[in-house]
Amino acid sequence: MRMLFSLFGIVLTTAVASAQPSLDIYYLDVEGGAATLIVTPARESVLVDAGWPGNGGRDVDRIQAAMKAAGITRIDHLIVTHYHTDHVGGVPPLLAKVPVGTVYDHGLMSPPHDPDYASNYEAYVKAVPQRKGLAAGDAIGLKPSADGTPVSLSVVAAHGKVLSRASAPRNARCSSVPAKPADTSDNARSVAFVLTYGAFDFFDAGDLTWNTEAELVCPNVNVPAVEVYQVTHHGLDASNHPLLLEALAPTVAVMNNGAKKGGSAATVKTLKSLPSLKALYQLHRNVATGPDDNTTPDLVANPDESPDAGHMVSVHAKKDGSFEVANHRTGEKRSFASAR
Ligand SMILES: [Zn+2]
Secondary structure: OHHHHHHOHHHHHHHHHHHOOOEEEEEOOOOOOOOEEEEOOOOOEEEEOOOOOOHHHHHHHHHHHHHHHHOOOOEEEEEOOOOOHHHHOOHHHHHHHOOEEEEEEOOOOOOOOOHHHHHHHHHHHHHOOOOEEOOOOOEEEOOOOOOOOOEEEEEEEEOOEEOOOOOOOEOOOHHHOOOOOOOOOHHHHOOEEEEEEOOEEEEEOOOOOHHHHHHHHOOEOOOOOOOEEEEHHHHOOOOOOHHHHHHHOOOEEEEOOEOOEOOOHHHHHHHHOOOOOOEEEEEEOOOOOOHHHOOOHHHEEEOOOOOOOOOOEEEEEOOOOOEEEEEOOOOOEEEEOOOO
8 A cells, every 4th residue: 555655655645736726816807897706615716806897809719818727617606796887897798698587786775876887788678687685784695615614705795885893892092194185986885705625714805995905904903814815906095994994814815907997006006005914916007107016027917008918816725724826917816924
């Protein structure tokens, strides 16, 4: 037996390594929009936002390419964080090409919603006759991994309301960051959630804006520390409240900015100042700002302005909280330990 093991040691090790269950997250490049594909250890799939419409079906093509890379043929759960074009616009064309299970959003709105986005909203409602509205405190039931490790997706904000737990610890720093003018757009109603697999946590808040972000951590801190943070609102500084980022204390941040959208210098500065942060990945280099206001070149998936490349960033997480991040342009993979 021992002989067999040493003979086939390499083969066995490889097989075991690739068979070890992981939670996989693919941050698709949809050129300043959002489309994040999550595949659980039980191979259940969650797509968060579906990018833009038009552009010759570019974003649906990129979603299908990522699905193929992940080895899945359907989307079990589709979460629409809010009704802006760069998030919901890709939903009708996606549904025409890909089987989709349950569709979730922050709830339908009788007017007024953002008048500028009314046509996308109407196209979405028409394309998806049955939806599930999510509220803060809701969870989307996901299957555990084969060894019984739970996978959970917990909604912490939706429709402008945030999760509030009386037992949550007080935040002593709330007066240190001023509020911004009230945001009446649909961004403030974005669905925000924490995805957990064993000791690994991921936070995604769509385009949630400053004052609502603040409510998540003031007066009580209602979010856990996470391993990976999807930089909210493409990195715009109307979002990414420093006290929320402090509470999330991410090890890695992934920013789904475009070459000329998001990636604000102020957000990059806040992220770089976090003691917890080991790496900031960007789907694009912000071509309008300098090297100091971007991450290091090796952590950029798409350094050029050309929209043809479409390289993604992916995260592969284990139940002990350790994870690997891949830049699909360079092929480089970095490993990170659990934050806990
Ligand atoms: Zn957006």
